[in-house]
Amino acid sequence: MSRDHIIFIVFLFIFATINIYLFGSGNLSADWTGFGTFIAAGITLSLYSFLYKDNPLFKFAENLYVGVAAAYTLNQIWYTVLLADVVNPLSELEENLSNLWLIVPTLLGLFMLTQLSSAKFSWLSRIAFAFVVGLGAGLAIPRTIAANVLAQLEPTMQPIAATWVGLDLFIILVGVVTVLVYFFYSVEHTGPVGVASKIGIWFLMISFGASFGYTIMARLSLLIGRVGFLLEDWLVLPLPLF
Amino acid sequence: MKEFLLNIDRRIIFIFVALGVIIPALTSFNLPINPTPNVQSIYDTIEEVGKENGTVLISFDYGPGSMPEVQPMALSVLRHCFKRNVKVVGMCLWPQGVGLAQQAFDTTSKELDAEYGSDYVFLGFKTGFQSVVVSMGHDFHGTFPQDLPGNNTTELPVTKNIKGLADFDYVLCLAAGNTPDGIWIPFGQERYKFKFGLGCTAVMAPDQFPYLQSGQMNGMMGGLAGAAEYETLVQASGTATEGMRPQSVVHLIIIFFIILGNVMYFLYGRPKGGTQ
Amino acid sequence: MLFLRRTLPLIIAFAVGLIGILVFYIPHSGAQSLEYELTKWDRIVAAFALALGIYSLMRLHWGRVRRQQAGWAYSFLVFVGFTVMFIFAIYNDGHGPFNPQVADSGPFVWMFNNVQVPADATMFSILAFFIASAAYRTFRARTPEAAILLVSAIIVMIGRVPIGGLISDSIPELSQWLMAVPNLAAKRGILLGVSLGIVATSLRIIFGIERSYLGGGEE
Numbered sequence: 103m104s105r106d107h108i109i110f111i112v113f114l115f116i117f118a119t120i121n122i123y124l125f126g127s128g129n130l131s132a133d134w135t136g137f138g139t140f141i142a143a144g145i146t147l148s149l150y151s152f153l154y155k156d157n158p159l160f161k162f163a164e165n166l167y168v169g170v171a172a173a174y175t176l177n178q179i180w181y182t183v184l185l186a187d188v189v190n191p192l193s194e195l196e197e198n199l200s201n202l203w204l205i206v207p208t209l210l211g212l213f214m215l216t217q218l219s220s221a222k223f224s225w226l227s228r229i230a231f232a233f234v235v236g237l238g239a240g241l242a243i244p245r246t247i248a249a250n251v252l253a254q255l256e257p258t259m260q261p262i263a264a265t266w267v268g269l270d271l272f273i274i275l276v277g278v279v280t281v282l283v284y285f286f287y288s289v290e291h292t293g294p295v296g297v298a299s300k301i302g303i304w305f306l307m308i309s310f311g312a313s314f315g316y317t318i319m320a321r322l323s324l325l326i327g328r329v330g331f332l333l334e335d336w337l338v339l340p341l342p343l344f
Numbered sequence: 345m346k347e348f349l350l351n352i353d354r355r356i357i358f359i360f361v362a363l364g365v366i367i368p369a370l371t372s373f374n375l376p377i378n379p380t381p382n383v384q385s386i387y388d389t390i391e392e393v394g395k396e397n398g399t400v401l402i403s404f405d406y407g408p409g410s411m412p413e414v415q416p417m418a419l420s421v422l423r424h425c426f427k428r429n430v431k432v433v434g435m436c437l438w439p440q441g442v443g444l445a446q447q448a449f450d451t452t453s454k455e456l457d458a459e460y461g462s463d464y465v466f467l468g469f470k471t472g473f474q475s476v477v478v479s480m481g482h483d484f485h486g487t488f489p490q491d492l493p494g495n496n497t498t499e500l501p502v503t504k505n506i507k508g509l510a511d512f513d514y515v516l517c518l519a520a521g522n523t524p525d526g527i528w529i530p531f532g533q534e535r536y537k538f539k540f541g542l543g544c545t546a547v548m549a550p551d552q553f554p555y556l557q558s559g560q561m562n563g564m565m566g567g568l569a570g571a572a573e574y575e576t577l578v579q580a581s582g583t584a585t586e587g588m589r590p591q592s593v594v595h596l597i598i599i600f601f602i603i604l605g606n607v608m609y610f611l612y613g614r615p616k617g618g619t620q
Numbered sequence: 621m622l623f624l625r626r627t628l629p630l631i632i633a634f635a636v637g638l639i640g641i642l643v644f645y646i647p648h649s650g651a652q653s654l655e656y657e658l659t660k661w662d663r664i665v666a667a668f669a670l671a672l673g674i675y676s677l678m679r680l681h682w683g684r685v686r687r688q689q690a691g692w693a694y695s696f697l698v699f700v701g702f703t704v705m706f707i708f709a710i711y712n713d714g715h716g717p718f719n720p721q722v723a724d725s726g727p728f729v730w731m732f733n734n735v736q737v738p739a740d741a742t743m744f745s746i747l748a749f750f751i752a753s754a755a756y757r758t759f760r761a762r763t764p765e766a767a768i769l770l771v772s773a774i775i776v777m778i779g780r781v782p783i784g785g786l787i788s789d790s791i792p793e794l795s796q797w798l799m800a801v802p803n804l805a806a807k808r809g810i811l812l813g814v815s816l817g818i819v820a821t822s823l824r825i826i827f828g829i830e831r832s833y834l835g836g837g838e839e
Binding site for chain 3: 361375377378380409412443444446450470471472473475482486487490493525546549550553554556557591593595596598599601609
């Protein structure tokens with residue numbers, strides 16, 4: 103028996119013992135709620151076993167999750183979109199004839215599903231994709247210009263006063279311009295352009311550093327959440343202990 | 345020893361991180377949490393909306409993968425709204441948000457006796473991201489003819505007078521993806537000029553600062569720290585406030601390892617190989 | 621046939637794209653109704669697109685099971701999870717698939733809370749360990765630029781948690797300033813660049829220069 107097998111058996115033994123104690127002592131209720139916490143803890147620990155190495159327990163939980171999540175999404179599509187916005191209105195045509203228009207997007211949607219069929223019909227999906235992609239592009243152009251270009255340029259170019267706020271505005275202006283210069287590859291980055299691009303890199307480095315710090319923070323918060331679940335909900339520890 | 349410090353096995357770092365989370369979670373020591381202006385601004389806006397007996401739209405655009413960060417924000421904001429008699433309309437641009445939003449509504453409405461239909465309404469999920477926001481701007485009842493339990497939105501007290509996005513006194517997006525800067529601001533706020541606030545994961549937070557300065561967003565809660573600040577403001581300590589202890593300790597541990605790595609690097613040069 | 625397969629999609633993309641732009645600038649109620657109707661259609665087509673994505677995922681795993689590729693049993697597990705959840709979705713806590721969704725009780729909600737939530741949340745939290753290890757291994761101040769990045773990250777990491785305020789009041793202030801001034805400037809520079817890129821790509825789609833969405837093949 104390999105070392106990994108022994109670790110696996112010991113892990114299962116400890117997990118089972120703890121749960122027998124938790125159910126036996128009444129810390130976990132002997133109903134669907136308690137059973138749910140037991141399952142959730144099992145899945146959490148199975149996934150953390152990846153920290154030791156990739157193993158069947160991790161893959162088991164991972165693949166089970168993929169299937170469940172796919173069906174969850176399908177459920178949301180059915181009840182709140184297809185049933186509420188297509189099936190129900192089309193079944194009430196007598197009351198509201200204008201709902202007949204819904205046949206057009208429904209057909210387009212069905213066309214989309216031909217994507218994975220034989221080559222004879224799959225071209226129909228192009229019509230649906232053309233509609234979605236074309237409309238997306240059309241809606242995006244004016245709004246992107248208004249919200250992400252013009253509305254962003256305006257606060258960049260404000261009058262600068264000799265105050266701390268004015269200094270910050272000046273730094274923002276310098277930062278935005280030099281970062282844009284850095285990304286402008288049509289001109290060789292030498293002389294004044296080179297200096298500007300170098301300053302642009304410094305701004306980018308501060309921003310990447312900030313993003314990295316925030317990313318570490320985010321991942322740790324998720325870990326803290328899971329550890330909190332294991333300690334409080336599963337092991338039912340009265341935190342804080344000390 | 346030199347070789348060891350130059351190339352510490354990742355599992356040793358894993359153990360430090362795990363202990364850095366578990367030990368502070370088990371112990372109690374108080375850390376002062378001072379709300380930043382960005383979080384305070386969301387709180388103040390909800391206070392104002394409460395005075396006018398107004399309505400807030402909350403879009404739950406996140407899933408369980410970011411639940412520990414964003415769910416405490418959802419709970420705190422809902423508690424705040426229900427305490428101040430702010431009417432709440434919930435919706436999701438992400439399918440996974442439905443279950444989490446439902447949990448948040450169930451928990452807070454029971455705590456504060458908020459009534460479905462007259463204090464809050466949950467609309468559920470719609471596909472189409474930008475198209476949902478654009479059509480909500482034109483016709484709210486047309487986009488969401490029914491709420492999640494199947495009631496007509498034209499008849500529910502909270503939603504019956506909402507014609508479009510412009511009728512909301514505040515729109516708050518709780519997000520783990522690109523829905524605030526990619527959808528809500530360009531496709532909604534830009535045209536209807538509603539007040540817009542954001543609660544998001546820490547990963548997204550640095551990217552949102554341009555929108556705060558431009559006024560397109562009036563406040564932001566970023567990550568668990570942002571959630572803890574909101575919990576402090578509503579005086580309801582929760583998982584985010586508790587989480588600040590381990591968060592602080594592990595940050596110090598990681599910074600210690602980064603400094604150690606750099607000191608060893610400058611003293612002895614590049615390590616030879618090793619695993620990540 | 622070539623017209624239907626290639627030219628027609630390009631005409632549709634051009635037409636709806638142009639309408640999408642124009643209605644933004646036309647406040648007339650007719651134009652606004654057209655925009656509403658088109659976005660309504662788009663929402664419905666998007667539902668089918670999402671369903672297509674799920675079908676495609678399941679087909680991939682079905683292929684593995686059918687060919688009994690290495691690890692096919694795990695793909696089979698995907699079906700187990702999917703089937704159980706699907707049955708609960710149809711059951712809808714006793715109300716069946718043609719009534720509104722019951723979102724606050726029943727086996728479907730139980731599965732979400734006790735399988736999907738812990739799995740999804742844990743999966744992402746595993747990265748905490750790897751990011752800590754990677755920070756130690758790769759975060760080296762080899763150049764002045766790398767040093768700026770490192771110092772910025774450390775200030776933000778201390779300044780954003782309460783312990784920073786305990787060490788000194790100026791750490792959170794410095795962290796906030798870094799975020800709201802230099803970080804903002806760099807992010808705005810990137811945002812402007814990306815936005816212009818989006819506009820350019822969208823124009824290429826509308827004018828039929830960008831055709832990758834049509835998929836492979838010239839037919």
